[in-house]
Amino acid sequence: MRKLRHWGPGLLLLSPSLILLAIFVYGLIAWTTKVSVSDEHNALGSKGFAGLDNYTKLFTEDINDRFTHSLKNLAVFTVVFLVGAMFFGLLWAFILERGVKAEGFFRTVYLFPMAVSFVASGVVWRWLMNPNKGENAGGLNAVLGGLGLDFAQSTWWTNPSWGMASMAIPAIWQLSGYVMALFLAGFRGIPAELREAAAMDGASTYRLYRNVIFPQLTPVALSALIILGHMSMKMFDLIMSVSGPQWLTEVPAIYVWQTLLTSDYAKAAAISIILLLLVAVVIVPYLVYTNRQEKNA
C-alpha cells in the first residue's frame, strides 16, 4: 500500500495520455486492421469478413500490379535518399569538424531546409526538375547545361524507369543537414583524450579517423539510418507536392489516399497496415535496443 501511495499519483497524472494513446494509436490501429479484413469496398459499409483476401489481392490481382509498382518506387526512393543524405550529411559534418571559420553560419545554412515544409519546398523543386533539355532547359538541366554536362540532363521524375531516384533529390536536400547535425554531435561527443592518445601513438590523420573516430560514430549512423528510413517509408507530402498523386511516382502512403478517394476502405486499410508493418520492422527493434541500452547505462 505504501508503495502504491508512492507511485500512484504519478501513474494518475500520466493516465490521460495513456488512455488517449491507447485509443488513438493502438485502438485505431486495431480498427484499421479490422477494416482491412472486411469487405468494405464502398461507402455502403461492410457486409462481412474477407480474411486476408484484401492483402493477397494487392500482390496478385491489383490492376497493372499497382501495389507492387508502388513498393518498387518506394524501394528506389529509399535507397537513393538514404545513401544521398547519409553521404552529404557525413561529408558536411566532416568538413565542419575539421575546423572551419564561421562554422555556425555554415551549420545554420546547411540545416535551414529542415525548417521548411515539404509542401513549400516542393513548389520550387517541381520547377527545378523541369524535364526540358537543351535550348529549352531550365532549373537543374540549365545548370548542368551551363557546366557543360549536357549528357547528364535528365527528365527527372517523369522518367518512367528511374524517375523515383530523382524524387529523392529534394528529400536529400531537405534532410542532409539533419544527418550533419547528428554526426556533428557525434564527432563532438568523442572524448578529446581518445584523439590525444591516438596522436601520442603517432597515428596519421587517416588512421585516427579510420580506427578511432569513425567506429565511435556507428551508433549515430544507425540512429540516422533508422530515422531517415522510417521517414522515407512514410513519404507523402513531398511527392504530393512535387508531382501530385500519379502513377509514375506513387508510393504506398499515397496509394492509401488515392484508394480512400474511391471509398474502398478495406483496400486502403490493408495498404496502411502493410505500411505500418514495414515501419514497425525497422522501429520496434530500434526501440527495444535503445530501451536496453538505457538500462545498461
Add this chain to the structure above:
Amino acid sequence: MTTTSIAAPPPVETLAPKSKPRPRSGPGSIFKYLLALIFLIIVLMPLYVLIVTSFKSGADIGVTSQWNLPETWTTASWEKAWNVLRPSFIRTFELAVPVAIISSLIGAANGFVLSRWRFPGADFVFTLILFGMFIPYQAVMIPLREIVTTLGIPPGITTLVFVHCVYGIPICTLIFRNYYATTVPEELIEAARVDGAGLLRTFSRIILPISIPGFVVTIIWQFTSAWNDYLFAIFLSNTRNGPITIALNALAGAQSPDYAASMAGALITSLPTLLVYVLLGRWFIGGLMAGSVKS
C-alpha cells in the same frame, strides 16, 4: 516534417566545438573551404529561385529564365499570394499556437513522471508511448475520419488541434523525460518527498520553474510540426477550413499554376517557421535532435 530520434538529448551546446576550432591553412584547408562554399551555394539554390521568381511578372516567368534576376521587380505576386493565403495563414496560427502550448504542458507532466516519479514498468510504458510517434498516420486515418464524421465534429482547425495534441504526446514526453533525466538531480526530488511534498506540489514548485528550456524546445517543435503538417490537414480539413499547407498546395498545384504567385506563396508559408529557426536556432536543433546521442 517530423523527424526525431529517441534516447537522451544532447545538450544543445554539443553541436558547437568544444575547444576553439583550429582552422588550419595550406592546400587542404583551401579545398575544405571550397567544398563548404560549393555546398552552401547548392543548398541555397532553391531559395534563390523562390525569391527571384516571386518578384517576376509576365513573360519574365519562364522555364528558361528561371535563374535570371527579374527584368523588373514587382510585388504583385506577393500581393496575389497573400490575398489567397491570408485566411489560412491566420487559421494556421490558431492551430499551431494552442497545439504548441497544450502538448508542451502534457509532455512536461508525462516526462516528469517517467523520469523522476517512476512506477514499476515505467520504461515499458514509455516504449509503448514512443511507438506512437513513428507510426504512419495512414494506419489510423480511416477510423479517425469516421469518428470525426460520426461525432459530427466539423472538419478543420478544432479537429486538427486535437489530433496534433494527441499524436504530439510521444515526442513531447520524450523531450521532457530526457530533459529532466539530465537536469533534475534525483536527490532534489527525494528531498522534496522527505519534506512531505506530493507529486503536484513537487512538479509545480520545483520542476516547472526550471523547465523553461524544455518548454522552448517542445513549443518550437510542435509549432513547426503543426505549421508544416500536410498529412493530417489533407485528411481532416479542406481549403476552406484547413491550414496553409492545403491552401498553398491548391495555389501551386493548379493545372497551369502561376509560378510567381506559387513561389511567393511558398515563401509566405515558410516565413514563420524560418523566422523561428533563425531566431531560436539552438532550441530548434534541440528538438530536432531530441536524442540520438547518449548522455
